[in-house]
Amino acid sequence: MSIDIEQCNFQYPGTGVGVFDVSINAAQGELIAVIGASGSGKTTMLKLVAGFEQPDSGCIRVNGQDVTHVPARERNMGVVFQSYALFPLMSCLDNVAYPLKIRGVSQAERHKRALAMLDRVGLGAFARRFPGSMSGGQQQRVALARALVFNPVVLLLDEPLSALDAGLRVEMRSQICELQREHGITALHVTHDQEEALSMATKIALMHQGRIVQLASPQELYDNPNSRLVAAFVGQANLWEGTVTSQSRVDVGFATLACEIGAYKEGAAVTVLVRPEHVQPLQEPASASPGLCPNTFRGPLASDTFLGALRRFELAAEGTSARILGETTARTPVGCIHIDPHHVRLLPPGDIPLA
Amino acid sequence: MVIGIYLLYIFLPIILLIVGSFGESWTNTLLPTGFSLRWYLDVWHDPSFRRAFLMSLYVALGTSAIVTALTVPLAYALTRSMGRTATLVARLVAVMPIAAPPVVLGFGYIIIFSTDTFPWLGTTALIVAAHVVTTLPYMFQTLVADIRHLHLDRLELAAESLGASFGQRFFHIVLPSLRHSILAGLVVVSAISIGEFQVTNLIAGFLNRTYPVVLLQAFYGATGFACATTVILLFLAAIGAGAGALTARAAARAKESV
Amino acid sequence: MSASQNRKLPLFLLLAAPGFITLAMFFVLPLGSVLGSLVQDGGQALLRLWQDPLFLRGLQGSVMLAITAGALSVIVGLPVAFKLARMKESARLLVMFCISLPLTFSGLIVAYGFILCFGRSGFITLLLAEVGVSPEWVAGLVYSPVGLALAYCYYLIPRVVLLLLPVVSNFDTRLLTAATSLGASRFAALRDVLLPEMMPTLKVAFFLVAAVAFGAYGTALALVGSQVNILPLLLYSRISDTGSDFPQAAAISLVLLGVCSLMMSVAEMSALRHEHRKHAEN
Known part of the structure; x- marks a missing residue:
């Protein structure tokens, strides 16, 4: 499904920080990377799309439908957090099955689907393990499985690879791209790593001080930057x-x-x-x-x-x-x-x- | 060496209390003479001690339940809405029971709760209320520290994105995550409630005196009887401390596995 | 505060309300009514207080008690914390358990335990009598404010140890080695490197413990009845007396409340400043 962010404005109360006049259109199946230095507003933008924050003006559409005022929990979007945010008291299987449990899927069915999803990220054997006993890369993949298992309308990735070491990061890039293509899901990927953005994205939005400076394909951004920045x-x-x-x-x-x-x-x-x-x-x-x-x-x-x-x-x-x-x-x-x-x-x- | 001397300082009074409680008689001698269980039997047959013992359990139980019901939502709401500021509020609340001496608080109760508007002085409910406000800070501080340490806000945001409603988040994520600190807090709360003397002594009626309040009377009687009654309170406190140590260990283990 | 938190504010208020109302009703209101009864006679009682020799002696006793208990707890607590920090994990847990035992004790247990140890025919008193120390002298000491401080220490030292232990265990002993390698004597290294690191926490511990000692009456009442001159006991006897002078009692309450709050705020300020510096360093 497509995502359209249209002229969104948002300011944290009492500060000059936020996002200003941001517009991004992502067609079905695209992976849009949002890059920028820390504090450039890229994570704020993701929060707006996820519904964790409400834009002061502008709107957000999924498949043409306005979701600006739909609460986060009804948006049906898969979010992978920088800290993974896996529930420490639930096993991997229960973590992945959790969104299905919320949606009223029967226990047998949700365990089956969660297990299939864990298999897909190569962690089928870890279903009974708890997040605390797993490596960063494994936790990251569980988080990815959890964000995809309920067939969300879009996938939102908030610096998902920043806590991993360099080698693993490159490996995970291709796994994320593979899963994203396989599900044909539109994805928004926030990162501060330009190499990651160049290698994964179909389009890159570069943000600075809450505004999008340039939105273009990776090649275009590299060959024809529109500014010194x-x-x-x-x-x-x-x-x-x-x-x-x-x-x-x-x-x-x-x-x-x-x-x-x-x-x-x-x-x-x-x-x-x-x-x-x-x-x-x-x-x-x-x-x-x-x-x-x-x-x-x-x-x-x-x-x-x-x-x-x-x-x-x-x-x-x-x-x-x-x-x-x-x-x-x-x-x-x-x-x-x-x-x-x-x-x-x-x-x-x-x-x-x-x- | 230092630890050894210190442990002796801690245990000598305890040992003497226990020895004294089993002694037949103890007057002007180094240690009591004879062995006897009569002091414990005396306590058992003493109606005012029996009533006070049950009253203490009743008050501690009520205090524990109310403190949990009040403090879990309070700590949760404050931490989630105020972030760092909540830690400051927690510290402020934590110093309350020391900044306001119990005798002053008790005096305040005597003034305000003997008025026609709030004629509650001498009721058991008021004793519970006093115990609630003196123990609440300990539970509150434990919870606020834990909520921040566990990054519950992140977990909740994740659960929200997965479709969980506020109620689902609270019961699936928040409460299970806090179970260790709630338990640890409860141990402290019930221990303090059972041992509380200073406020209760001022506000209890004759029929709802708690165990420590009645205990004071025993000090003016036979040494053996006083020892036995004190050892019973000591025993209750030790159970609390043991339970506390066990929960702390369980919590530490749970944190290691996270 | 973010916008989404703003949106949930009513919910948070609803959750916090019962707790706040309880604290307001059963903590703030009673304290307020104490102050209220003081205002009723226009503060006359507060003036009369300074001509009351009983009050002045009580204040003196309480100050003595608070300082002695605070200093004693810190002096004993520091080496105990040091030894603890250097113990093996399993041994430390066991000793910690024993040390924190008195924390949950009622002051009455401590009181009677001390009567058995140091009373007129107490265990220690009689042992000391064997070597020629007069029992009268021991009992006289134990039933004075200084003696009370000794009893208070029983449950105050654990508090100090628990406060100091994290600081002591986190202290990097390599700093001492570094200082001695730079030519400092062992004593100078301790004074110049360790003490400044410990000082804020020692201050916090002292004031906290002194405030507890200043405001408590349970142990003292059980140990010596209302014989000894300390403020909380004076207040207690004024309240228990029939036909008591409430404005006078309220005036004493105000002094107790003021001194304890002052000591706690000094402790908190010092703790906050210290943390602030720590954060700035990181």
């Missing part, structure tokens, strides 16, 4: 403030870069984005004078970090105070780099896009 939050980036000087040039202070200026006019202030993977090391200096060849810089490395498959370096451009962040798979010494003008992105100036 988005570019900096998602992935690594070189970001410079600059001014367009001609049809194919932008002045970034320490140099003038060749680029495609698109719709920008001469004299326009811009933010210039270059992703590190587009900073190409050159084996041989192309010429004696770097000034002759635009977008080529020479200099010593200020840092050089080996990351396994990748190597991340910072080149201190000769004669300037600029540091250029680059990534390469090459292991040879780097003394000169080149940036393809095609990969120089121009963004609006300032942190946040102007409304």
